[in-house]
Amino acid sequence: MTGVPSPVQRPSIAEVFARQGFVLVNRLAPPPMVALARQYLETRLEEGTIILDDIQVPSTPCVYGGLLDGLMEELRPRIEFCSGLKLFPTYSYGRLYKNGDVLPPHRDRVACEISVSINLGQSPEDPWALYLRAAESDVAILLRPGDALLYRGIELTHWREPFGGEKLAQIFLHYVNQAGPHAEEKFDRRPALAMPFGTRPVRPKNP
Numbered sequence: 001m002t003g004v005p006s007p008v009q010r011p012s013i014a015e016v017f018a019r020q021g022f023v024l025v026n027r028l029a030p031p032p033m034v035a036l037a038r039q040y041l042e043t044r045l046e047e048g049t050i051i052l053d054d055i056q057v058p059s060t061p062c063v064y065g066g067l068l069d070g071l072m073e074e075l076r077p078r079i080e081f082c083s084g085l086k087l088f089p090t091y092s093y094g095r096l097y098k099n100g101d102v103l104p105p106h107r108d109r110v111a112c113e114i115s116v117s118i119n120l121g122q123s124p125e126d127p128w129a130l131y132l133r134a135a136e137s138d139v140a141i142l143l144r145p146g147d148a149l150l151y152r153g154i155e156l157t158h159w160r161e162p163f164g165g166e167k168l169a170q171i172f173l174h175y176v177n178q179a180g181p182h183a184e185e186k187f188d189r190r191p192a193l194a195m196p197f198g199t200r201p202v203r204p205k206n207p
Contacts, residue, residue, distance in 0.1 A: 014084030022132055022139075022151035025082055029118050029146045033071060038120040038169045040067045041094045054095070057103055061096040068092035069193040072173040075116070079175060082150050083114055087175035088186035089193060097128070097168040103160035105133075108153035111185040112174040115153030119143035120169035128168055133157040 017023040029037075044050040045061050054062045072092040080087050090111040108115060117130060127142035130149060134156055141149050151158065153174065176182040190199045 012084075013082045017083050017150060020134055021156055022134060022141075022149060023082065024141055024143075025148045025150055027146045028078060028082075028116070028148035028150075029071075029075065031146060033074070034118075034120050034146050037068065037071055037094070037118075037171055041096055041120070041169055041171075045096060050096075056106065057095065057097070057101050060098060060101055063094040064197050065092055065194055067194075068094055068171055068173075071171070072175075073193060075173060076175070079114070079116055079150065079173070085114065085180075086178040087114060088178050088183060090174045090176055090185050091188035091190075091197070092171060092173050094169070094171040097122075097163055097170065099163060099166055101160075101163045103158075105157050105159040107155070107157055108174070110154055110182045111176065111188050112153035112172075113177060113180060113182050113185075114150070114175040116148050116150050116173040116175075117143070118148045118171050118173070119145050120171060121145045122168035123166045126165065128160060128163055128165060131159050131161070 011019070013023055013025065041050075041061070041063060044063055044066075050061045050063055052059060052061060054060050069089070069092050072089050076087060076089055119127070122128060127144055129140040129142055132139045132141060132151060143149060176185045187193055188197065190197075
């Protein structure tokens with residue numbers, strides 16, 4: 001049939017990510033996972049088993065790994081679909097942002113080749129912008145609970161301006177390309193997931 005235009009093929013999420021180095025994925029984490037992760041961070045804070053020496057955001061409660069490593073692995077197939085890459089998990093991290101917090105402009109270490117930032121909920125509900133510098137332009141990303149920003153953490157500068165809200169729970173899941181130059185960062189160089197930062201394999205004694 002002539003005179004009928006062909007339907008326009010929309011690019012896939014993976015194609016968008018490959019082209020611009022980031023992509024917003026709505027509702028990547030299902031509500032039960034969001035609730036579980038938020039409760040985990042809040043419980044760690046109540047129990048006093050949370051880190052308070054965050055270098056990037058001083059005095060803001062944060063957590064490395066633990067239960068979050070399990071969620072990172074559970075979400076890996078979805079992240080692979082969205083990125084178009086086969087990935088190794090490296091490490092997970094969580095923060096409980098508070099009023100006045102600022103995240104300075106930075107790029108991440110090599111274990112964060114492919115990064116995912118997931119909103120777990122904030123008070124009040126208005127999203128707090130996460131900024132990226134891509135193609136010499138600043139892009140403001142607004143995330144609601146369950147939404148995720150998938151981005152190339154070691155290539156794109158990212159930051160947040162002063163937080164005007166009361167609190168925000170956020171988790172960060174990091175991966176490396178299995179076929180890429182940073183594949184040796186698998187598990188953040190730990191023997192396995194859910195182990196403390198800096199853990200090294202136990203070498204057997206000589207017989």
